[in-house]
Amino acid sequence: MELMKLFHRFWLNFKLFWRRMRWIKLPYLVILVGGFFIALLAVNIHSLKCIKTEGVQIVNSVQGFNNCNSSSQQSLSFVAYGGRDVDSGHLRHVFDMFKWYGYQRVKKIDEEWDVMWSHDYPFQKLAPLMKNLKPHQKVNHFPGTGFITNKMDLATSGLKFIPKAFKIPEQKNQLLNYVSDNPTKKFVQKSNDHRGIKIKSLKEIDLDKPGSFIQEYISDPLLVDGYKFDIGVYTTITSFDPLRVYIYNGDALFRYCTEKYYPFDDERVDKYVIGDDYLPTWEVPSLTKYYVDYGFSMKESFDGYMMSIGRDPKTIWLQIEEAIRQVCLKKESQIMKYLSLYKSKRNFFEMMRFDFVVDNNLNVYIMEVILILIPIYYVPN
Numbered sequence: 333m334e335l336m337k338l339f340h341r342f343w344l345n346f347k348l349f350w351r352r353m354r355w356i357k358l359p360y361l362v363i364l365v366g367g368f369f370i371a372l373l374a375v376n377i378h379s380l381k382c383i384k385t386e387g388v389q390i391v392n393s394v395q396g397f398n399n400c401n402s403s404s405q406q407s408l409s410f411v412a413y414g415g416r417d418v419d420s421g422h423l424r425h426v427f428d429m430f431k432w433y434g435y436q437r438v439k440k441i442d443e444e445w446d447v448m449w450s451h452d453y454p455f456q457k458l459a460p461l462m463k464n465l466k467p468h469q470k471v472n473h474f475p476g477t478g479f480i481t482n483k484m485d486l487a488t489s490g491l492k493f494i495p496k497a498f499k500i501p502e503q504k505n506q507l508l509n510y511v512s513d514n515p516t517k518k519f520v521q522k523s524n525d526h527r528g529i530k531i532k533s534l535k536e537i538d539l540d541k542p543g544s545f546i547q548e549y550i551s552d553p554l555l556v557d558g559y560k561f562d563i564g565v566y567t568t569i570t571s572f573d574p575l576r577v578y579i580y581n582g583d584a585l586f587r588y589c590t591e592k593y594y595p596f597d598d599e600r601v602d603k604y605v606i607g608d609d610y611l612p613t614w615e616v617p618s619l620t621k622y623y624v625d626y627g628f629s630m631k632e633s634f635d636g637y638m639m640s641i642g643r644d645p646k647t648i649w650l651q652i653e654e655a656i657r658q659v660c661l662k663k664e665s666q667i668m669k670y671l672s673l674y675k676s677k678r679n680f681f682e683m684m685r686f687d688f689v690v691d692n693n694l695n696v697y698i699m700e701v702i703l704i705l706i707p708i709y710y711v712p713n
Contacts, residue, residue, distance in 0.1 A: 408435045408446050413458075415451025415705070423449070446470065451705050453478075465679040473703070474569065474680040476670030479663040481684065481701050483524045484545050489662060493655035494698050497547040501540050518549040518598070529605050531598040550697055553604075554690040556637060557618050558592035562606050562689050562699060563634075565652055569660070569682045572667050577660050579653060583629040585685070586613050643694065651696040656686055659698065 410430045412418040426449055427437065438445050441461065448454070448471045455462050455475045462471065479485055487497035498507040500521075511517070511534055518531050523544045531549055538544075553560045564585030568578045588611035591602040598604070613630045614623045618640075622633035638645040671677045683704035688696045 408433075409438050409444065410435045410447040410449060411438050411441055411443065411445040413441055413448055413450045413452065413454065418451070423451075448472065463674055465675065467676065467678070469679055471680050472683065474572065474667060474671070474682045475674060476667035477569075477682050477684075477703070479666045480659060481703055483522060483700055484543075486659070486698070486701060487522070487545055487547055489659075491655075491658055491662060491698075493651065493658065493696060495548040495550060497545050500538075500544045500546055501542065504539050507539070507546055518551050519546050520549050521546055530601055531604070549604075550689055550691050552692045553593065554692050554694065555593055556588065556634070557616055558594060559588040559611060559616060560593045560604055560606070560689075561586055561588040562687050563648075563652070564685045564687050565656065566704070567656060567684050567686060569684065571677070572664055572671060573677050575660060575664055577656065579656060581649075582631075584631045584634075586630045586634055588612070588616055647694045648690055648696055651694075652686070652688055655688070655696060655698055659686075659701070 412423055412426070416422060430437065430447070430449075435447065441448070441458070446468060448469070450472060453473060454471065455473070462475070465471070484499060487494060488499050488503075496510065498504070498510070500507070511519075519534070519537065520529050520531055521537050521541070521544055522529060537546060539546075555561075564587070566580040566584070568580075570576050570578065587606045589602055589604065589606055590609065590611050591600060593603050596603060613619050613633055618637050619633045622628040622636045623630065626636075628636060635645040671680075685702050685704055687699045687702070689699055690696050
């Protein structure tokens with residue numbers, strides 16, 4: 333900009349000079365103009381040298397920062413604890429993630445570490461350590477999050493996005509009254525292990541079985557190509573005071589039943605219960621083109637299908653976010669009581685998956701919340 337101003341000023345002066353001094357001979361004029369442009373070139377060369385010098389200084393400072401950052405990352409460490417043999421391979425994705433970010437693994441919990449990845453709930457077996465964590469140390473569990481992940485406590489919390497449920501045998505009479513008022517509704521009996529789920533008539537249900545609960549079955553589910561499905565949404569909680577929850581919107585886990593829902597037969601549980609051998613997105617015909625041909629994620633494939641049939645998937649995702657918010661707010665005070673027993677509330681984080689089903693009116697319902705102990709890897713991805 334300064335050079336342009338200088339040139340513009342010269343040009344104005346030159347025009348004025350030309351008008352007044354037309355009697356100057358041409359050779360002198362050429363020498364005058366040539367001298368000016370030589371001076372201008374010298375200024376440009378000097379400016380370029382200055383720019384180069386500044387650039388080198390900037391690069392050196394960035395390299396210095398990266399070197400400092402690299403050296404600090406090399407000093408970071410993590411330790412794996414609990415569950416099966418941590419070296420059996422089931423935690424390889426966890427180890428790869430830490431390695432990617434420059435963390436070194438230590439083998440013993442009594443060594444110096446920055447992050448503990450615990451397969452077990454560590455607050456009983458490692459109670460003295462958990463209550464004396466250093467300010468920089470992080471553990472992948474919060475004390476008290478069982479209030480969210482305990483299936484019975486969650487199901488009977490009375491929240492809007494959870495199907496009606498009753499503790500057995502404590503709420504047996506309430507259940508009988510509800511069934512009397514809603515004779516067409518179906519129910520399933522569940523427990524905290526969440527296995528052996530099957531629709532049963534009230535006569536088939538053991539209403540005196542301790543440690544179980546009876547929950548209303550969502551009998552008009554949204555289907556894709558005739559298959560019932562659930563949606564797993566991944567979250568990370570980094571704080572309860574203040575409450576801070578991150579919802580991963582890049583993708584979600586979609587699992588489809590292996591048998592088509594209709595003609596419905598409650599004796600065939602594969603029509604309505606999603607097992608470990610579920611049908612993946614890339615094997616559902618209407619989703620294959622999105623996932624395989626277009627390279628969409630599972631969430632994008634589902635959204636594309638919904639829009640193709642004239643239904644708005646945003647209705648579902650907005651409800652899901654609200655449901656997660658309500659659960660965390662509902663359980664916050666209970667968890668805070670446990671957190672108050674520890675030196676700091678800042679040493680913990682929790683990764684959870686909220687599982688939902690959707691009915692044909694696009695209403696969402698929370699089925700369960702599970703802790704993420706092992707990252708899930710999808711081969712087609």
